[in-house]
Amino acid sequence: MLLQTSFEKHVVTYFAPCDPRQGMGGGARVEHMVTALERLGQHITIISYDGSGELGLTHENISAGTNIVKMSIPARVPKIMKSLAVPALVLLGLIHTRKNGLVIAHSPGVSSGLIALLVCQIRRGRLIVDLTDAKDKDTPRAVYEQVLRSASVVFAVSHRLEGVARRSGARCVVHLPTFLDMSRFSRETLERETTRTSLGFSQFSKVIGYFGSFARIEGLPILLEAFSTVSREVPEAKLLIVGSRNVKGTDDIWRIIKDRDLADSVILLPAQPYAEIPKMLGAVDLLVAPKIQAPENEVADPIKVYEYLASGTPCIISSISEVAFMAQQAEAAFLVETGNAGALSDMILRVFANGEEAGRYAARGRRLVESSYSIETATDLIRKTLSAQGSAEPIHEEAGIVA
16 A cells, blocks of 8 residues: 555655756746645655756755755757766666655656656556646657556646546546645735835835746747836836746847846846745736747646735736636636737736725735635645545545635
């Protein structure tokens, strides 16, 4: 029996293509999954692969119950050479995985799902896949679907990804949408003012915030075009961008800022430690997620939007993904058409001009995450799912967190 209902302590091997302390690149989801597993008394070893770091292998403790083994290879190394990381990661997995152990893959991709599957086959482990995104371009479809079919459980972050898993032949699919530890999202006025001061904002600044990747599907050029219009109408407006070019095919944000002569109004910061993000979210006046129309955005359930809502800050999001329509129904966020800079600038001006309305939306957003997307609710679902799997009891595959 793998996991008893009482949840005795076990060593869980978690394959993730990111360091959960970084937040970006799926790190936030990994961080919250690890926290939930720790609450269930599990000991976790994260095996992480970074294809754009300095060459090396590190091993460190990141909490009382979790340690991380991180393999890094410079981005300049040819892709054919990076393929040699696969057997090395399998070896690391075998070293840290016990016979009949629990193995979790952050995705069905090559750098996590394939490695986890190979380790499970050798160690006779039980594979859990956390399905959070569409298939990446580097993963063959046959590999992607084989990993899903081989999993004891697939946790799907959206209903659309549930369908993807089922069509791939997954045996047990459970809807586990984004969830957050709300204790991290403080609304203390003193902390907000201290953070604003540290970022150089005055009490009169109207600060718009964007947090995340510079990938093209995120729509940052749309936000910068809209902000160019807003800054002419609201001279005290500032745009805070926190993130990085963490994937291929990113927008050259600094060039766009210079071309639009926005350097004096835009504050561009590199990606911050995930622990720092909540207080920065609460320090701005408006948060924007300007995602464009793209298959990846249609199937995913972006954690960024949940974090925006949890912060209690008014937010504007593109009308794409399940969370957008959920927020619209709850009147918890302002929605705009994807790719429409004019509609986005109009909505930003509307929010700035209607503080009371914006405050009501923000309060509903925070309550929505507190009531339906908390780490407590998710941890209970994970416990029930793994208990049923470990004891061979039937599991209701449609289970999930509901709004």
